[in-house]
Amino acid sequence: MTGENGQISIWYFIGCLLTIYGVLITGSGIYELFSPPAHPVVLAEFHAAVWWGLLMLAGGLAYIHFFRPSKGNK
Amino acid sequence: MNPLALMLAATPDRLIVLNPVDLAIIAIYFVAVLMIGFYLKERASTGEDFFLAGREMTAWIAGLAFLSANLGSLELMGWAAASYQYGILATHWYWIGAIPAMLFLGVVMMPFYYISKTHSVPGYLQLRFGEGARGLSAVTFAFMTVLMSGINMYSMALVMKVVLGWDINFSIWVSSITVAIYVALGGLRSAIFNEVLQFVLIWLGAALIPILGLIxxxxxxxxxxxxxxxxxxxxxxSLWSTLGTFEGNPMGIHWTGIVLGLGWVISFGYWTTDFLVVQRVLAAKDLRAAKMAPIIGAWFKMLVPFIVILPGLLGLGLLDMKLTGEAEAIATGGHSYNEVLPLMMARYLGPGLLGLGITALIAGFMSGMAGNVSAFATVWTYDIYRAFMKKDASDSHYVSMGRWCTIVGVLISIGTAYLVMQFLSIMDYVQALFSFFIAPLFGTVLLGMLWKRATPAGGFWGLLAGTVSSIGMWAWVKADPTALSIIALSPNAKDMAENMYRALWSWIVCVVVTVVVSYMTKPKPIEELQGLVYGATEIPSEHGVPLMSKPAFWAWVVGAVFVVLNVIFW
Known part of the structure; x- marks a missing residue:
């Protein structure tokens, strides 16, 4: 499950999903920066989608890097 | 009327509206879990692979899956609601109601489960006490598991209806078929793999609410x-300071009920004998990983109140409106306790994040359901079908049975969901039904592991007597509500308090009957108890193992943090 026995690590899957989600959520947050919604959420000025999305993106890329199949995790 | 049904009636329109990014996030999640199932299909060809994930999980994977299988979406919604209603007292279900038991499982009980090489908790009972105890526990577990799975499925679909306006049939069928596909394809390995993924998503989807709320x-x-x-x-x-009397706190419970009923019997019963969670740990790659897994799970369990209890408390402190019980919410057109988590989501989460939050709820539901069906498939195949119907079939036959059983289990769950839709009162009884079996089972397993003198007859009759006494006490209070003052020690006790004390008495009945019958019957020879009982099992020494690699060391660390947290929030 961690890459032994010719298997892709679970953390690699998680990295891929976090990367995709990170891109989508960051993109959504950036769009809101330039096109604020009519009814913003509470603390909208913190732009949580941007930094939370970037956090997920960074975490996802790190997982992809450290658990990629070519790195002996396959 | 059932609270969830009232919730549906109370909310004329959806609480949250999703945009295309949110829907894309949810859709990608479904694609991801199915891909994992298809990817792992080839690695589920033997019984060991399908039912025990090849026994090759690391401590981290097993530990996170152990916790994730319990962290259902109703858990998130329900305990956020409970924290709005009862305040920080709800945290007891995460701390004293879980941590000591999880540490006990890791340090004391896991060696016997693991060394005995059992595939299930009923399987352990068969090795220790014989077919009678195994049959009783397997049948009750299988029955209750699919029933609970169906009820959770219906409840989740109802939540999706209220929160998002989704059709109930759509929610039931799409989510359950997805679970059926990935568990039937990849077995326990696929379930565990997805549970770890779901664990990460639950945290990422839910953690922003307390962070922004505290800001x-x-x-x-x-x-x-x-x-x-x-x-x-x-x-x-205050976590403890109001528990000196039944009347002094909104839960109507005394500290003895929390400590002895919840902290001892119910908690230890659930976390150490419920096969739904124990199965994840049995899949660990070695004994040290098996001992570490519940300790890792305990660490994260201790943090769960941050994403579950804190949103309810934030609702108490920050929401302009006051949430009420369901009946009052209908009468006034307001919102109920059960809606506190969606309300806090809608308060802080914009497009994208909202989709992630909803994905967290769906992931929670699916991890819980996958836990139920994979445990059901194992117990049915090994402890009922192989034990009592077809003893000598090939390994591939049992794997095939496990796959079909997964699908059938999901279909029965769907049937149960529709049954509950027609007869809502079932839900009022099932939570109590589940508790009937857990407390006595803990007494039986505990004595089986720690007391060599316990005999097969003692184990069986103790389990039966404990279960029957629990049902009897429940029926007594239903028939005569004044009996509550005897069962729960106070006429002011609420439902939760009654459950705590009933569990405690049924556990005591189980233990007493087991001890008495054991002294009246002939014990097993010591050589038949090897690998099963304390004092007759050689547990591998950890002498020479570095301190940082010792499960007991980490158990002490988690235990110390647990004590400090209780003192801080006293």
Whole structure:
């Protein structure tokens, strides 16, 4: 499950999903920066989608890097 | 009327509207879990692979899956609601109601489960006490598991209807078929793999609410002050100081009920004998991983109140409206306790993040359901079908049975969901039904592991007597409500308090009957107890193992943090 026995690590899957989600959520947050919604959420000025999305993106890329199949995790 | 049904009636329109990014996030999640199932299909060809994930999980994977299987979406929604209603007292279900038991499982009980090489908890009972105890526990577990799975499925679909306006049939069929596909394809390995993924998503989807909430409130101290101002005369932020009397706290419970009923019997019963969670740990790659897994799970369990309890407390301190019980919400057109988590989601989460939050709820539901069906498939195949119907079939036959059983289990769950839709009162009884079996089972397993003198007859009759006494006490209070003052020691006790004390008495009945019958019957020879009982099992020494690699060391660390947290929030 961690890459032994010719298997892709679970953390690699998680990295891929976090990367995709990170891109989508960051993109959504950036769009809101330039096109604020009519009814913003509470603390909208913190732009949580941007930094939370970037956090997920960074975490996802790190997982992809450290658990990629070519790195002996396959 | 059932609270969830009332919730549906109380909310004329959806609470949250999703945009295309949110829907894309949810859709990608479904694609990801199915891909994992298809990817792992080839690695589920033997019984060991399908039912025990090849016994090759690391401590981290097993530990996170162990916790994730329990962290259902109703858990998130329900305990957020409970924390709005009862305040920080709800945290007891995560701390004293879980941590000591999880540490006990890891340090004391896991060696016997693991060394005995059992595939299930009923399987352990067969090795220790024989077919009678195994049959009784397997049948009750299988029955209750699919029933609970169906009820959770219906409840989740109802939540999706209220929160998102989704059609109930759509929610039931799409989510359950997805679970059926990935578990039937990849077995326990696929379930565990997805549970770890779901664990990460639950945290990422839910953690922003307490973070932003604490920013808005100005920190924990200011939040406490706001709650005290909003709810004058009531203490919602003390964990222990209001438990000196039944009347002094909103839960109507005394500290003895929390410590002995919840902290001892119910908690130890669930976390150490419920096969739904124990199965994840049995899949660990070696004994040390098996011992570490519950300890890792305990660490994260201790943190769960941050994403579950804190949103409810934030609701108490920050929401302009006051949430009420379901009946009052219908009468006034307001919102109920059960809606506190979606309300807090809608308060802080914009497009994208909202999709992630909803994905967290769906992931929670699916991890819980996958846990149920994979445990059901194992117990049915090994402890009922192989034990009592077809003893000598090939390994591939049992794997095939496990796959079909997964699908059938899901279909029965769907049937149960529709049954509950027609007869809502079932839900009022099933939570109590589940508790009937857990407390006595803990007594039987505990004596089986720690007392060599316990005999097969003692184990069987103790389990049966404990279960029957629990059902009897429940029926007694239903027939004569004044019996509550005897069962729960106070006429002011609420439902939760009754459950705590009933569990305690049934556990005591089980233990007493097991001890008495054991002394009246002939014990097993010591050589038949090897690998099963303390004192007759050679547990591998950890001498020479570095301190940082010793499960017992980490158990002490988690235990110390647990004590400190209880003191801080006293």
């Amino acid at each position: 808005e409130a100005g920190g924990w101290t200011n939040l406490q002050a706001r709650i005290a101002t909003n709810w004058a005369g009531q203490n919602f932020t």
